Amino acid sequence: MNQLKQLKIDPITSQVIRGALENIAIEMGHKLARMSYSSIIRESEDFGCALVDMNIQQLCESTQSTPLQSGPIPGYVRGILTIFNERGEEFYPGDVIIHNSTYHGASHGPDIGICVPVFYNGELIGFSVTTAHHLDIGALTPGSCGIVDATDAYAEGLQFKAIKVYEKGEKNRFIWNLLRDNIRASDMVVGDIEAQIAAANIGAERYIELVNKYSLETVLAASEDLMRYSETMLRNEIEKLPDGTYYAEGFIDGYVDSDDPMKKDLKIAVTVTISGSDIKIDLTGSSPQVNRPINMPFEGTVDCAIYLTLRSILLDSTVFGNIPQNSGLIRPIEITAPKGTICNPIFPAPTIARFCPGNIVASTLMKALGQVVPNQISAGVGNLKVVSYSGLEEEDYWVFMDIVEGSYGGRSGLNGMDAVDTLYANTRNNPIEDIESHYPLRVSRYELRNEACAAGKWRGGVGSIKEVTFLKEGSVSLEADGHKHAPWGFAGGDDGYTGAVTLNPGTNREKQLPSMVPNTMMRKGDTLLLTGPSGGGYGNPFEREPKDVLTDVIDELITVEMALEQYGVVIREDLTVDLEKTTDIRHGKRDE
Numbered sequence: 001m002n003q004l005k006q007l008k009i010d011p012i013t014s015q016v017i018r019g020a021l022e023n024i025a026i027e028m029g030h031k032l033a034r035m036s037y038s039s040i041i042r043e044s045e046d047f048g049c050a051l052v053d054m055n056i057q058q059l060c061e062s063t064q065s066t067p068l069q070s071g072p073i074p075g076y077v078r079g080i081l082t083i084f085n086e087r088g089e090e091f092y093p094g095d096v097i098i099h100n101s102t103y104h105g106a107s108h109g110p111d112i113g114i115c116v117p118v119f120y121n122g123e124l125i126g127f128s129v130t131t132a133h134h135l136d137i138g139a140l141t142p143g144s145c146g147i148v149d150a151t152d153a154y155a156e157g158l159q160f161k162a163i164k165v166y167e168k169g170e171k172n173r174f175i176w177n178l179l180r181d182n183i184r185a186s187d188m189v190v191g192d193i194e195a196q197i198a199a200a201n202i203g204a205e206r207y208i209e210l211v212n213k214y215s216l217e218t219v220l221a222a223s224e225d226l227m228r229y230s231e232t233m234l235r236n237e238i239e240k241l242p243d244g245t246y247y248a249e250g251f252i253d254g255y256v257d258s259d260d261p262m263k264k265d266l267k268i269a270v271t272v273t274i275s276g277s278d279i280k281i282d283l284t285g286s287s288p289q290v291n292r293p294i295n296m297p298f299e300g301t302v303d304c305a306i307y308l309t310l311r312s313i314l315l316d317s318t319v320f321g322n323i324p325q326n327s328g329l330i331r332p333i334e335i336t337a338p339k340g341t342i343c344n345p346i347f348p349a350p351t352i353a354r355f356c357p358g359n360i361v362a363s364t365l366m367k368a369l370g371q372v373v374p375n376q377i378s379a380g381v382g383n384l385k386v387v388s389y390s391g392l393e394e395e396d397y398w399v400f401m402d403i404v405e406g407s408y409g410g411r412s413g414l415n416g417m418d419a420v421d422t423l424y425a426n427t428r429n430n431p432i433e434d435i436e437s438h439y440p441l442r443v444s445r446y447e448l449r450n451e452a453c454a455a456g457k458w459r460g461g462v463g464s465i466k467e468v469t470f471l472k473e474g475s476v477s478l479e480a481d482g483h484k485h486a487p488w489g490f491a492g493g494d495d496g497y498t499g500a501v502t503l504n505p506g507t508n509r510e511k512q513l514p515s516m517v518p519n520t521m522m523r524k525g526d527t528l529l530l531t532g533p534s535g536g537g538y539g540n541p542f543e544r545e546p547k548d549v550l551t552d553v554i555d556e557l558i559t560v561e562m563a564l565e566q567y568g569v570v571i572r573e574d575l576t577v578d579l580e581k582t583t584d585i586r587h588g589k590r591d592e
Contacts, residue, residue, distance in 0.1 A: 007217050007218070007220075007221035008221070009218065009221040009222050009225055011225075013214070013218065013222060014221075014222040014225045014226060017210070017214060017218070017219055017222035017223070017226075018060075018222065018226050018324055020210050021051065021059050021060040021210070021223070022060050022063070022324075024051060024060065024203055024206040024207060024210070025049050025050055025051065025060040025061050025062040025063070025203070026062055026063055026064065027202060027203075027206065028049035028062055028128070028130060028199045028200070028202055028203045028206075029045075029047065029049045029062030029063070029064045029065055029199070030064070031195075031198065031199045031202055032047055032049060032130055032132065032195055032196060032198075032199035033045060033047070033064070035194075035195035035198055035199070036132070036191070036192050036195045037187070037188040037191040037192055037195070038134070038135050038188050038189075038192050039400065039430055039434055039435070039438065040133050040135060040401050040403075040430075041132050041133065041192055041195070043428060043430050043431065043434055044403060044427040044428050044429070044430055045064055045065060045066065045427060045428055046066055046069065046132065046133040046403075046427050047062075047065050047066070047069050047130065047131060047132040047133070047196075048061065048062065048065040048066065048068075048069025048070035048071070048072075048073055048129075048130065048131040048132075049061065049062035049065060049070065049129070049130050049131075049199060049200075049203065050062070050070050050073040050074075050129055051118075051126060051127070051128055051129075051203060051207055052073060052074055052077045052126055052127045052129060053125070053126045053220065053223065054124065054125060054126055056074050056077055056078050056081070056327075057074065057223070057227065057326065057327035058070075058073060058074050058325075058326050058327045059126070059223050059226075059326055060324075060325065060326065061073070061325045061326075063325075066421075066424070066425060066426045066427050067304060067308045067424045067426055068107060068111075068301070068304055068305075068355075068358070068424045068425060068426075069107070069111065069131045069132070069133075070131070070325075071303075071304035071307060071308060071424070072105060072106065072107045072111075072131070072299070072300040072301070072303075072304055073113070073129045073131060074105075074327060075104075075105030075106070075299045075300050075303075076099055076104075076105045076106055076113040076115065076129060076131065076300075077105070077115060077127050077129060078104075078105050078299075079099060079101060079103075079104025079105030079106065079162065079299075080097055080099050080104070080105075080113075080115055080162040082104060083101075083104060083161050083162040084162060087162075089162075091117040091124055092117075092167065092168045093117075093119045093168070093169070094166060094167070094168045094169030094170070095116070095117055095164055095166060095167055095168065096114060096115070096116055096164065096165050096166035096197055096200070096201075097113075097114070097115040097116075097117075097162055097163065097164055097165070098112060098113070098114060098115075098160045098163050098164075098165050098175070098193070099112070099113045099114075099115060099160055099161065099162050099163070100112045100113060100137070100158075100159065100160045101159060101160070101161045101162075102153070102297040102300060102351045103153075103297065103347045104161060104162070105297075105299050105300050106297070106300050107131070107297065107300040107301050107304070107354075108297065108300070108301065108351050108352050108354050108355075109137055109144070109153075109156050109157050109158075109159065109351075109352050110133050110134050110135075110137050110144030110145065110157070110352065111131050111132070111133050111134075112131065112132065112134055112137075112160065112193065112196070113129060113130070113131045114129065114130045114131075114193065114196040114197050114200045115127050115128075115129045115200070116128045116129070116197075116200040116201055116203070116204045117204075118204045118207050118208065120208055120211050120216060125207075125211070125216060126207065128200045128201070128202075128203030128204040128207060129200060129203075130196040130197075130199045130200045130203075131196075132192060132195075132196055133401070134189050134192055134193070135185060135188065135189060135388075135399040135400070135401055136157075136183050136184040136185055136189055136397070136399050137156075137157035137158050137183060137189075138157045138158045138182040138183045138184070139155065139156050139157035139352075140155055140519075141475070141477065141518070141519035142184050142388065142390035142397060142399055142475060142477075142519065143388025143389070143390050143399055143401060143477055143519070144157065144352070144388070144401065145352065145353065145355070145386040145388050145401055145477070145479050146353075146386065146387070146388035146476075146477025146478055146479050146517070146518070146519065147293065147352050147353070147477065147518075147519075148255075148292065148293060148294075148353050148477065148478070148479055148516040148517065148518050149292070149518040150292070150293045150350040150352060151291045151292070151350065152291070152348040152349070152350055153347060153348040153349070153350055153351070154348060155350065156293060156350055156351070156352040157352075158178075158179075158182055158183070163175055165193075165197075166197075176190070179193070184390070184397035184399055185396070185397045185398060185399045188399075223326070226324045226326055226328070227324075227326050227327055227328030227331075228328060229324065229328065230323055230324050230325075230326055230328035230329045231328035231329065231331045231332060232328075233315060233320065233323055234310075234311070234314060234315060234328075234329055234331075234332050235277035235332050236277070237314040237315060238274065238276075238277045238278065238279050238314065238332055239276060239277045241274050241279075241372050241373065242274070242372065243274050243275055243276070244273075244274060244372075245271060245272065245273045245274075246271070246272045246273075246274075246368045246369070246371045246372055247269070247270065247271050247272075247368060248270050248364050248365075248367035248368035248370075248371075249267055249268065249269055249270075249285075249364065250267075250268040250270075250360045250361075250363055250364030250367065250485075250488075251265055251266065251267055251268070251360070251485045252265075252266040252267075252268065252294065252342075252356070252357050252360050252481055252485075253265070253480075253481050253482065253483055253484045253485060253514075253515045253516075254266045254290075254292075254294060254516070255292060255514070255516050256483065256484055256514050256515065256516075257514045262287075262288070262290060263290050263292055265484075265485075266286075266287040266290070266294070266342055266357075267285065267286055267287045268283070268286050268287075268342075268343070268357075268360050268361055268364045269283060269284065269285030269286045269364075270282075270283060270361070270364045270365050270367075270368045271283075271284065271285075271368070272365070272368045272369065272372075274372070277332055278332055278334065279310065279332060279333055279334070280333075280334045280335075280336070281306050281333065281334070281335045281336070281365065282335075282336050282337075283302070283335075283336065283337035283338075283341065283343040283344070283361075284336070284337070284338055286337065286338075286341045286342055286343045287341065287342050288340060288341055288342070289340055289341055289342050289345040289346065289349045290342065290349075291349070291350070292350065292353075292516075293350035293351055293352040293353040293354070294342065294353050294354065294356075294357050294516075295342045295345035295349045295350065295351045295354065295357075296342060296343055296345070296351060296354040296357050296358055296361070297345070297351050297354065298335075298337055298343060298344040298345075301351075301354045301358045302335070302337060302343050302344070302358065302361055303330075303335055304358075304424055305358045305359070305361045305362040305365075305423065305424050306333065306335055306361065306362070306365055307329065307330050307333060308362065308423065308424045309362045309365045309366055309369075309423065309424075310333060310365075311323075311329055312423075313366065313369055313373060313376050313377060314373075314376070315329075316376065342357065343361065353386075353479040353516070355384070355386055355425070355479060356383050356384060356385075356386070356479060356480060356481035356482075356515075357481070358424060359381065359383050359384065359406075359422060359423050359424070359425065359481070360383070360481065362381075362423040362424060363380055363381050363423065363487075363488075366378065367380070367488060367490075370490055370491075374412070374490075374491060375412040376411075376412075377411065377490070378408050378409040378410065378411040378416060378490075378535070378538065379409025379410050379411070379416065379454070379456065379460060379487065379488060379489050379490040379493050379496070379535060379536030379537060379538045380409050380486075380487030380488035380489070380490070380495070380496060380535060380536040381406055381407065381408050381409055381422040381423060381461075381487055381535050381536075382406035382407040382408075382422070382460075382461065382463050382482055382487050382496055382497075382499065382532055382533030382534050382535045383406050383422070383480070383481040383482035383487075383499070383533055384403055384404060384405065384406045384421060384422065384425055384480070384481075384532070385403070385404035385478065385479070385480035385499070385501070385515075385530055385532065386401065386402075386403055386404075386478070386479040386480070387401070387402045387403075387404060387468075387476060387477075387478055387479075387528070387530065388400075388401050388476065388477045388478075388479075388519075389401075389402070389439065389441060389468075389470075389474060389475075389476050390474055390475050390476075390519075391440065391470075391472060391473060391474030391475065392474075398438075398439055398440070400435065400438070400439045400441070402430055402435070402466075402468075403421060403425065403427050403429075403430075404464065404466055404480075404530050404532055405419045405420050405421055405429060405463070405464050405532055406419075406420070406421065406422045406463060406482070406499075406532050406533055406535075407419060407420065407422070407460065407461030407462055407463045407464075407487075407496075407532060407533065407534050407535040408420065408422055408460075408461045408535045409454070409460050409461065409487055409488075409489075409490065409493075409496065409535035409536040409537070409538060410454070410456045410457070410458035410459055410460050410461070410490075410493060410535070410536070410537050410538030410539070411458060411538055412458070412538065412539075413458065414458055415458050415459045415460075415461065416454075416458070416459060416460040416461030416462075416534075416535040416536075416537075416538075417461045417535075418448055418461045418462040418463075418464075419448055419461070419462065419463060419464040419532065420461070432446060440470065440471040440472040440474065441468055441469065441470060441471060442468070442469045442471055443466065443467065443468055444467050444468075444469060444527075445465060445466065445467035445529075446464065446465070446466050446467070447464065447465050448462045448463075448464060448465070448557075449462050449463050449464065449465055449497070449531065449532070449534060450556050450557065451556075451557070451558060451559060451562065452497040452534045453497075453534060453552060453557040453558050454487070454489060454493065454494045454495060454496040454497065454534055454535060454536050454537035455493065455494040455537045455541035455544075455562075455566035455567060456489060456490075456492070456493030456494060456536070456537020456538045456539050456540075456541055456544065457491075457492075457493070457537075457538060457539025457540055457541065457543040457544050458493075458537070458538045458539055458544070459537055459544070459548075459552065459557075460487065460489075460493070460494075460496045460534050460535035460536050460537045460538075461534060461535040462534050462557060463497070463499060463531060463532030463533050463534045464530075464531075464532045465529065465530070465531050465532070466529075466530045467505075467527060467528070467529050467530070468527065468528050468530070469525065469526070469527045469528075470522045470523070470524055470525065470526050470527075471524065472524055473521070473522065473523055473524050474521075474522050475519050475520060475521050475522055476517070476519070476520055476522055476528065477517055477518055477519040477520065478501060478513065478515070478516065478517035479516060480499065480501065480515040480516070481515055482498055482499045482515070482533035483498050483499050483500060483501075483514065483515040483533075484498060484515070485498070486498050486533070486536075487533060487534070487535045487536040488536050489536040489537045489538070490536060490537075490538050490539075491538060491539050491540070492539055492540040492541070493536055493537025493538045493539050493540075493541065494536070494537045494541065494566070495536055495537075496533060496534045496535045496536040496537070497533060497534040498533055499515075499530075499531050499532050499533040500512065500529075500531040501513040501514075501515070501517070501528060501529070501530055501531070502528070502529040502531070503526065503527070503528060503529075504526060504527055505527065505529045541566050541567045541568075542567065542568050542586050544567055544569075546567075546569045546577045546579065546582055547577065549563050549567045549569040549571075549577075550563075550569070550571060550575065550576075550577050553571055553575070554575060564585075568582060568585040568586040569582050570582050570585065
């Protein structure tokens with residue numbers, strides 16, 4: 001296989017094959033989304049599709065999928081190969097493998113991988129893989145997220161370690177019966193798994209068609225050429241950075257209502273070492289692992305958060321265009337984390353709620369890089385919430401998972417983005433019409449926060465507010481972060497605003513909930529008010545253009561009083577700026 005990579009290939013053929021590979025992954029993604037039953041795949045697009053070669057190098061990925069789904073796919077394949085070697089198993093045409101082991105490359109248990117080995121003229125030449133988030137995998141309580149009280153991996157649901165659901169084209173009915181018998185809302189979940197299989201088979205077929213057209217040698221040579229190009233582009237940018245070591249810390253809320261100090265205010269420590277065109281990320285100093293599921297798989301979550309952050313900052317698409325997304329982008333990067341920490345836990349430490357902590361890894365890495373490339377990072381991001389709603393309809397469960405947006409911090413020349421999934425999440429919001437037409441829930445409020453906008457030369461992004469009422473008895477669980485530790489401001493910008501969750505707001509049963517809530521029963525009429533954090537400000541607020549401050553007031557992001565207090569901008573009753581008084585105040589403040 002390595003000898004094939006030495007074949008010379010012209011740049012035009014290489015680019016044609018690049019387009020073909022990318023279109024295979026895109027087609028896989030479209031087919032998966034169209035065939036899926038659940039809103040988390042169909043609407044939020046929480047899935048990934050990719051082709052992987054025999055050297056476990058990713059050749060392409062679906063552009064509409066989230067980095068946290070496509071990024072781990074080589075790790076899924078690596079884990080499957082490891083397990084197959086341990087068991088003495090082999091791949092055959094017609095095999096389909098299901099895999100979700102978080103200690104063998106998977107991102108977390110609900111993100112099930114479907115792997116189809118690709119054969120050409122009797123030779124195994126690679127793998128077509130889909131991943132997707134599933135709304136229940138048979139854990140103690142409903143919903144595949146929000147199982148925040150799990151004490152080990154066994155409590156998090158069914159574990160599939162490289163199991164053949166099809167062998168030589170024959171369906172393994174025992175496994176399918178096990179799935180249906182142990183999963184809530186099994187029609188939906190099993191339907192989603194079948195959609196993944198169909199999409200992976202499409203990828204395998206298209207890959208074989210490509211090889212038939214150009215030859216295996218040509219396709220592999222083009223793939224290696226594309227990976228070298230992506231690697232070279234990243235190395236060129238790393239080489240521009242000053243050699244040295246840079247450090248930053250971030251904190252995860254954890255279980256703020258716990259009496260155990262080891263379960264809250266968990267530290268993420270990031271040391272970045274730059275040497276020539278190589279960059280090392282060391283997470284030594286991060287908190288020890290805990291017996292709660294906010295530990296993060298090193299391969300599948302931590303590495304993806306780091307790869308995505310470095311790629312996004314150093315190869316900004318607005319500057320460099322569309323760089324091929326393949327394994328060449330990880331070659332200059334080395335990541336280490338001590339075993340037994342929340343960034344590299346030891347089995348059977350639980351990991352299902354790794355989503356929000358992984359965002360803190362990415363945000364803290366960005367903070368460290370701010371010492372090197374201050375004009376290419378954003379201030380601290382507002383983290384997300386994963387809310388799992390469920391209930392019974394006679395004998396059948398309904399399960400719905402909602403990802404409530406966070407926000408970005410400001411960055412050089414740009415305000416922070418409002419109410420969006422941040423960093424490696426990148427899923428779409430779920431339309432209210434879809435929620436209310438499928439589940440006994442009513443969304444009575446969905447809007448941007450007012451008066452929660454971090455000041456800066458470029459203001460922080462604003463979080464969202466969502467109010468959801470149960471129309472029938474059910475239950476809810478919550479996985480979130482950023483209720484205690486606010487997003488960090490940068491270069492003189494203010495820190496952002498923390499988030500919150502309020503149960504039954506405005507009633508005599510009003511109660512503030514922590515950021516981690518295990519499955520809790522809800523009565524008909526119970527209401528949740530979900531408030532997303534707002535990102536940090538970037539730069540000195542007194543350098544913000546007065547007209548932009550006025551716009552923030554008109555948009556009701558800040559008040560007239562906040563404009564004066566935070567920005568030194570005087571706004572008259574007729575909503576115009578008094579530039580003379582503003583100048584006097586700003587000069588006076590600077591003199592102080």
